Amino acid sequence: MQHIRTAxxxxxxxxxxxxxxxxxxxxxxxxELQPIHSRGDLQTLGKSSHKxxxxxxxxxxxxxxxxxxTIEQNSKSGNHxxxxxxxxxxxxxxxxxxx
Numbered sequence: 796m797q798h799i800r801t802a803x804x805x806x807x808x809x810x811x812x813x814x815x816x817x818x819x820x821x822x823x824x825x826x827e828l829q830p831i832h833s834r835g836d837l838q839t840l841g842k843s844s845h846k847x848x849x850x851x852x853x854x855x856x857x858x859x860x861x862x863x864x865t866i867e868q869n870s871k872s873g874n875h876x877x878x879x880x881x882x883x884x885x886x887x888x889x890x891x892x893x894x
Contacts, residue, residue, distance in 0.1 A: 798855030821850040822894040841871035
């Protein structure tokens with residue numbers, strides 16, 4: 796919450812109003828990753844993980860954004876050897892804990 800107030804110069808009241816929207820958007824975006832991966836569509840997975848990364852950075856969650864960035868880079872480079880399943884599951888479970 797502090798990151799949103801500081802980064803976007805919002806009042807406490809306004810940031811509390813916006814937080815549910817930020818979290819809902821993040822939740823929806825991360826839940827899209829597994830179905831995309833299941834289809835084997837690495838190009839779309841790269842784009843979707845990029846969106847997740849941006850949402851996490853908007854919330855100041857840089858460690859989780861790094862995980863999303865790893866998915867993004869591996870999928871955009873067409874790396875079929877990377878363990879997307881495990882990484883997506885870990886990222887999803889962590890995000891679902893606080894959304």
